Amino acid sequence: MLNYFVRRLLIAIPSLLGISIVLFTVLALAPGDPFEELATNPNVPAEVRMMLRRQFGLDDPVWERYLKWLVSMLQGNWGFSFQSRVNVDELILQRLPTTIIVIGLSQVLAIAVAIPVGILAAVKPYSWFDRIASTLAFIGFSLPTFFTGVVFILFFSIYLGWLPFVYRSDISATGWQFLWEHFRQSIMPITVLALFQAASMMRYVRSAVLDVIRLDYVTTARSKGLTESVVINKHVVRNALIPVVTLVALQLPALFGGAIVTEQIFRIPGIGSLLIDAILRNDTPVIMAVTFVLSCLVILFNLIADVLYGWLDPRISYR
Numbered sequence: 001m002l003n004y005f006v007r008r009l010l011i012a013i014p015s016l017l018g019i020s021i022v023l024f025t026v027l028a029l030a031p032g033d034p035f036e037e038l039a040t041n042p043n044v045p046a047e048v049r050m051m052l053r054r055q056f057g058l059d060d061p062v063w064e065r066y067l068k069w070l071v072s073m074l075q076g077n078w079g080f081s082f083q084s085r086v087n088v089d090e091l092i093l094q095r096l097p098t099t100i101i102v103i104g105l106s107q108v109l110a111i112a113v114a115i116p117v118g119i120l121a122a123v124k125p126y127s128w129f130d131r132i133a134s135t136l137a138f139i140g141f142s143l144p145t146f147f148t149g150v151v152f153i154l155f156f157s158i159y160l161g162w163l164p165f166v167y168r169s170d171i172s173a174t175g176w177q178f179l180w181e182h183f184r185q186s187i188m189p190i191t192v193l194a195l196f197q198a199a200s201m202m203r204y205v206r207s208a209v210l211d212v213i214r215l216d217y218v219t220t221a222r223s224k225g226l227t228e229s230v231v232i233n234k235h236v237v238r239n240a241l242i243p244v245v246t247l248v249a250l251q252l253p254a255l256f257g258g259a260i261v262t263e264q265i266f267r268i269p270g271i272g273s274l275l276i277d278a279i280l281r282n283d284t285p286v287i288m289a290v291t292f293v294l295s296c297l298v299i300l301f302n303l304i305a306d307v308l309y310g311w312l313d314p315r316i317s318y319r
Contacts, residue, residue: 008306012299019295024069027284028062069288079285083278088289091274098167099263099270102186106193107252114198115244118205119237122213133202140199145192149265152188163188167268189266197251204247208240249305252297 058065072079078088121130157165164185212218213236221231260272267273271290278286 005303005307008303012303015299016296020070020073020292021066023288023291023295024066025062027288028065078289081278081283081286083281083283084286088285091286092271092289092293095269095271095274098268099272102189102262102268102270103193103252105186106190107197107248109190109194110197110201111248113194114201115205115241117198118202119209119232121202122206122209123232125210130206134206137199137202140195141203143196144261145196146261146265148195149188149192149262152192153265156188165266167266185266189262189268192262201244201247201251204244205240208243209236212236212240245305245308249301250298252301 060068069079076089078092080086081088081091084091117133121127121133124130153165156163165188167185167189213232218231218235221235222228260276262268263270263272264276271293274286275290277283278290
């Protein structure tokens, strides 16, 4: 398994290099100037603006700028934000914990809801439970997160007044009260993301369990006198989870992109809002760093999914 893991990491290196070249080239050729505000400010001489461009290498050829960026990244220097005037890695580390908490808890909630509901719906197909669960699932992934987010704000914040709809990072409370206030303001964004993910995941789980439950080895397990719960939990669910693992591995990086909309709705100071602000201000070092991190997450979660395949199905070998 270790050899397989090392080989996959070596294969990932040229993939990451190719992704970084494409991202850097597109951002370098995109219209706009990070020092555009200085150009429109009459109090800033043009010589100062040109000096800053030379200082940050914005007038150098694209290939030269990419090589400088690559060497700096390998040395742990992610660049300097033109707008915030701080290092990019500091900006990302400030925002990353909030995004990880919201996305991580939403994914845990989605899995906790989708897997048991999908299994029960497949075990009793076309029952009332299956029909109700399928209907709710269709509604769940048909509604975009920005719509359900606004509905949640109108109902739980404005109408009922139970939950805050603006995420505040400057909470003055301490101890358990501090944790409780952070949890209260995270309930709605976590639930909005979880409902959207659970809806599509539930349909995958139901379809995968229906495919496995009809196979011959499941019938053989029943003929041996095993109870239905043992047959489902030990022989059906484990093999049915293989396509679900693929779905989760692909959804997790996409969640970071989907969280951009949710973070804008609830004003969450996370990676998504950082990326939006960087795009609006043409802060290319921040855009490059965030998008490259998301690309790394795609490769990482696919590697984790491949490792989990062998654990779920002993027939799969790490070669």
